[in-house]
Amino acid sequence: MDAHGGVDLRVEISGISLQNPVLACSGTFGNGREMSAWMDIRRLGGVMTKAVTLDPCAGNPPPRVWETPSGMLNAIGLENKGLERFLEEDLPWLHDMGVPVWVNVAGFTAAEYVEVAREVSRAKIASALELNISCPNVKKGGLHFSADESEAERLVSAVKGAVDIPVYVKLSPRTGDLRGFAGAMVRAGADGISLINTMPAMAVDVETARPRLGNLTGGLSGPAIHPVAVQMVWEVAQEVDVPIIGMGGIWGWRDAVEMLMVGADAVAVGTLNFTDPTATLGVVEGIAAFMRRKGYRRVGELVDLARRGRSGAAG
Amino acid sequence: MDAHGGVDLRVEISGISLQNPVLACSGTFGNGREMSAWMDIRRLGGVMTKAVTLDPCAGNPPPRVWETPSGMLNAIGLENKGLERFLEEDLPWLHDMGVPVWVNVAGFTAAEYVEVAREVSRAKIASALELNISCPNVKKGGLHFSADESEAERLVSAVKGAVDIPVYVKLSPRTGDLRGFAGAMVRAGADGISLINTMPAMAVDVETARPRLGNLTGGLSGPAIHPVAVQMVWEVAQEVDVPIIGMGGIWGWRDAVEMLMVGADAVAVGTLNFTDPTATLGVVEGIAAFMRRKGYRRVGELVDLARRGRSGAAG
Amino acid sequence: MPARYLVAVVGRRDYGCASELVCEVPDDFRPHPGQFVHVACGGDGRILRRPFSVFDRGEGTASILVREAGEGSSWLKRRGPGDRLDILGPLGRGFDLCAEGGRLLVAGGAGIAPLRFLAKRLLEEGETCLVAWGMGEAAEYGVLPDVLKKEADVRLACLDGSGGHAGSAVDLAMQLDRESAGQVYACGPREMLLSLAARMEEVDREGLARLQVSVEERMACGVGVCRGCAVPVAEPPGAYRAACSDGPVFRGDELDWMRMAALT
């Protein structure tokens, strides 16, 4: 592609064409509108929306964020306007921007997930769904599914039965048998896997003995968790054949390339958006520059290179 | 205790008397000898030894360490001199120092764990065992047990049947149903729980597409994982009644107090020893100073305070 | 339009526990009083920016007043000429300047920052205003009170009685002018805002509508996407709004003061 000096950044996953492999993570980019004041969101590979629940959700009591070494905790608690307003206001707007959209679906019961997924699919303007079964910040739903493989399987097949767009399942770093879980999701019908969600985490102010977050516990994101995300993508990529979107502490193009090299087909930038609202585009440019410098022409040449490089060396 | 200006730092867990609640983490303190050049290890609450395996173990090929944002990866691979030399050289030396010793036990099969545990117990000079079923850096044994609750249960009961000293089980942050797992360990006979071990993690040099560690993947430790450790201690403390030793990214007295406040009965300092070989004693002093400033007289008053404080407020 | 700037620090003035950092800004940086900038505060594993109200806007410069409150602000306070700051701004919804009648500005501690900028702007526009500034002791902000007194009618309230009114800024404000002010603007610790709101409500049922407060809430993005900076609002019941983009300035009657009080 000429825009990137001879380097072709295009990626196709689950039949969806992305102009580059860089998406924005769910919950760190709103639904695009605020960010469009800072950057041209049409230049992104894709946008993963803030979680959508059936009914409007007020979210957790503040404080909702806290900084930790090279990371942050959040316990937003799925604050969102609910399915109806999402379908009226946000999804059409994103669709008009011409950027592929993964709608992040959450619920407090399996039935809610299914209903939100069905309606989003019916709207015909979302590219894919991302099932958020790994949110650590709600008492019901969310992470609960990550701890119980068979419940998660049932959820995925129910959702698959209700929609006709690709379904990605978002995994939690608090998954015991990661390979087994990822494999089960694919067998249950998942078209792709995204990982990782935030890690359950907590901080306490010792002066008052009070937790720093209104919700007591929260989810850890940012550079602190990046090596964990890399390892999980590496492991899951050895297990499944479906596309993988890798995320977790990507803090520049180098971390994005690393994610690709361990087996992600595309990456998503999360917390970094808070530090620099234009960061995603910098990651795109950085990947292109790296590829030019190294003589790679297509993104696919990077994917899984850490493993292929080694087996090549061994073989 | 006069040494700490009216503050009593003593803690008793599983019938073992610690002069203060600060231990050194397994694998970050050798077996005490090297560290005794830097500090008086008799002033510690206790020492958790480097993992001991039945046979001498050469460990993983280098590179074995890599730094990450506010953390480090290691893949030492249980390098140690084996049970026999441990019993001859290291355990008696530690015993002579008069400091309580948790012997960290690892193995590549369940039978090896049991044999090491039995022999250590027979030596009559170890205070307790810490079963390392959460080491991410060996292909067999280690983390494998953390992914399979029933195998872990069988291991714990087999070890319990072979020893007459307290057995602590060390948990991995890669545990799906954490509460269920911790509860199962206690029902299988665990006298205490220690957590957390390092998180499976990885880094790749994008210039060469090669993993940074000889072992490809490793374990993440340090401040980056501290909020994860705090959350896990908080969660496990709600489930089990046995003593908990909390560890993970403790980087000073404040982090140690935080760990106590979410339910740990004692804490262990790990990676910080690498940055400052005298850090453990600084943590002891810091806790004492905090208690003096706040008017606490016994360590037990801090334990679980984040929860008790809240229920007090609510009640 | 908000944007990201790398601005040069061209001056620092130390005022006791706080320092004013004067930065060179381009002409298109046009803050409104009550807006803030989101400042990257060094490395050391600190990945989030910190919000600081605009304290002044001069010829080619703008400044913030930084009070040391933790590691990030401590790093920032030590910057000086030669350093550059990475800022986003101006951000958020500032004060509504339109009002009938006099203006009463109530500041607690470093909460003086947005109100100083507001006072300057009001005076420039020919309005009159009275500033009640509370602090622990008179020396806390060095010579800053004297500097500000030259610009506007600033009255101090010191909790320890070491200067001005002996007591809180809210007490002083209520004494000065609690009924006639067409608009009361406030910024300070949550307790101060709570007590001020309660006193305004006592006066008359519409008191809260005459109040505008700038709230402090922990922020991640600062631009409205993370929902980290939730502030409890009255309508719809139970809902939150974003301090960074819906605020930081809210009308007193927009907020749910009961839930505000329940926050720690």
Next chain:
Amino acid sequence: MPARYLVAVVGRRDYGCASELVCEVPDDFRPHPGQFVHVACGGDGRILRRPFSVFDRGEGTASILVREAGEGSSWLKRRGPGDRLDILGPLGRGFDLCAEGGRLLVAGGAGIAPLRFLAKRLLEEGETCLVAWGMGEAAEYGVLPDVLKKEADVRLACLDGSGGHAGSAVDLAMQLDRESAGQVYACGPREMLLSLAARMEEVDREGLARLQVSVEERMACGVGVCRGCAVPVAEPPGAYRAACSDGPVFRGDELDWMRMAALT
């Protein structure tokens, strides 16, 4: 005895890609050539220290030579008078000075650091020595070659032919004196050490016993407790020893060069 010191930087000399940092040290800081200090390299989420060989020990001072290799060393290289460094040291096993016959010192790049200190010490003790120092191009280390040439017999080898011998330090060393040296001391990139060891072994079966190398391995603790700095040794087969406490200096015949070569 090794200890933790907070030392003041009292001088910095820039030599091309490297800088010498001169620090004030107490009298009880008594490094042996080949020993290193473990230096805390600023914040920014960098939690591990970085090892640097002792480059010099003068009246009340000691120095290190820092080549910029990444973020930590880049931070360190920019320190200067007024800064303090948090160091552990002196650490590790240094060079064995006892030997019959001449001494040949072979340095690659910043590997000159411990060998310069060794050369000074040897000369002080009345021994003679010859230093072969290899680098990419003659200008790489600024005037440092000239400075060192005043102290000892230093010959350069530049890969690009821009000065001294055109080629590698190993080639130069082998030309200079490959059979007569009683002891060959070396420090430099792993490839250089591998090629030197191979050449020494060629000479005679005991060649490796006359070789002492200072190896570079990534370190965490620096004091022997983490086993992070594993170096493959010959005996027992398959075993590792710790670069930080068993080394960084090893006799050529202590190491397992086959496994050394297999490392990346």
